[in-house]
Amino acid sequence: MGTGGEQRRKEQYDAELGDAVERAQQGDEGAFAIAYRRVQPGLLGYVRGLVGEDAEDVTSEAWLEIARDLGRFRGDGAGFRGWTAMIARNRALDHLRKQKRRPRTTVIEQDVLQLPGGHDTAAAALESLSTEAALEIIGALPREQAEAVLLRVVVGLDGAATARVLGKRAGAVRTSAYRGLKRLAEQLSPGGTGAVTNRTRRTLRDEV
Numbered sequence: 001m002g003t004g005g006e007q008r009r010k011e012q013y014d015a016e017l018g019d020a021v022e023r024a025q026q027g028d029e030g031a032f033a034i035a036y037r038r039v040q041p042g043l044l045g046y047v048r049g050l051v052g053e054d055a056e057d058v059t060s061e062a063w064l065e066i067a068r069d070l071g072r073f074r075g076d077g078a079g080f081r082g083w084t085a086m087i088a089r090n091r092a093l094d095h096l097r098k099q100k101r102r103p104r105t106t107v108i109e110q111d112v113l114q115l116p117g118g119h120d121t122a123a124a125a126l127e128s129l130s131t132e133a134a135l136e137i138i139g140a141l142p143r144e145q146a147e148a149v150l151l152r153v154v155v156g157l158d159g160a161a162t163a164r165v166l167g168k169r170a171g172a173v174r175t176s177a178y179r180g181l182k183r184l185a186e187q188l189s190p191g192g193t194g195a196v197t198n199r200t201r202r203t204l205r206d207e208v
Contacts, residue, residue: 010156013038014077021080025070032070036063039081043088045154049138049146050092051101058095062088082161085151089165138184144168145180152177 017038023031040059047062048055065087073083138146144166151162162177163170 014081017077017080018075019077021070021073021077025073032067035080039084042081042155043084046085046150047088047092049150049154050089051095054095054099058091059088061095062091065091078158078161081155082157082165085155085157085161086165138180141180141183142176144176145183148173148177149180149184152181 017035020031020034020038024035040063043062044055044059047059051058062084066084069087073080075083138149141149147166148162151157151165152159157165159174159177160170163173166173
């Protein structure tokens with residue numbers, strides 16, 4: 001599917017997510033469950049990249065905060081993905097401070113492969129990150145590059161939203177994401193360990 005088709009799918013996905021969030025804010029528990037199922041896989045993959053095997057516990061804590069503060073959220077589906085990622089990141093960093101450990105910035109392959117098939121972000125993640133080699137490369141990236149790539153590819157945030165989550169300037173985040181994706185593309189090129197996917201090429205262009 002071309003870039004236009006992907007963009008339409010993403011817009012539709014975010015519109016449906018935004019509708020579910022709005023209904024959840026009005027007390028619809030079923031709508032909250034829909035929002036959870038759509039956001040949780042990518043969120044779990046991102047948090048696992050930070051805290052490793054403690055990801056499920058940390059993500060559960062994040063969802064308790066998300067549910068508690070849902071009425072305060074203002075925004076659309078894309079904004080909700082960014083908001084939940086920021087909460088999850090804060091919970092992950094709190095967890096690491098208690099454990100006195102640094103973020104792992106690695107991704108477990110199973111978390112990516114279990115993303116729902118109809119999720120545009122899942123399709124992007126599967127295309128770019130479905131090989132063990134790609135996952136190993138991301139795990140070896142500097143922390144700021146790994147986090148930027150995880151947020152861009154696994155959670156599906158755009159550059160501006162990624163910058164807000166990381167609390168950094170958009171230009172600095174774009175540079176980190178570009179360098180991380182460029183290294184990923186180089187390693188997966190025909191001269192490396194695999195093929196550069198169209199998704200990776202498009203994301204690299206977006207970060208320029």
